[in-house]
Amino acid sequence: FEFQLHPVGPEVLSGLIVFPFDQAKSVITQFAKFTESAPEELSVWMVSRKAPPLPFLPESVHGKEVVVLAICYAGDPSEG
Numbered sequence: 001f002e003f004q005l006h007p008v009g010p011e012v013l014s015g016l017i018v019f020p021f022d023q024a025k026s027v028i029t030q031f032a033k034f035t036e037s038a039p040e041e042l043s044v045w046m047v048s049r050k051a052p053p054l055p056f057l058p059e060s061v062h063g064k065e066v067v068v069l070a071i072c073y074a075g076d077p078s079e080g
Contacts, residue, residue: 006074013073013080018057021065024048031069041075 019027031046038044047068051061073080 008074011077013071013077015071016056017069017071018051018061019067019069020061021048021067024067027067027069039073039075039079041073041080043072043074045070 028046031044035044047070049066049068051057051064051066051068053059053062
């Protein structure tokens with residue numbers, strides 16, 4: 001196995017989308033459909049966990065089970 005590096009930037013779009021765990025089935029189903037046509041420049045990492053008490057997460061989810069989509073789009077920002 002060998003990693004292949006590709007130039008990106010100077011701007012990269014990224015972020016988190018957090019869903020309550022009771023929406024997990026719907027999130028996974030919609031995610032599967034979306035990935036069929038998602039651009040190659042898009043990476044999404046799906047995680048199920050208890051939300052930590054971080055300042056960028058609403059206090060209403062701290063300590064609760066959530067589904068998180070960590071998203072990175074390394075293509076042209078005007079198309080992302």
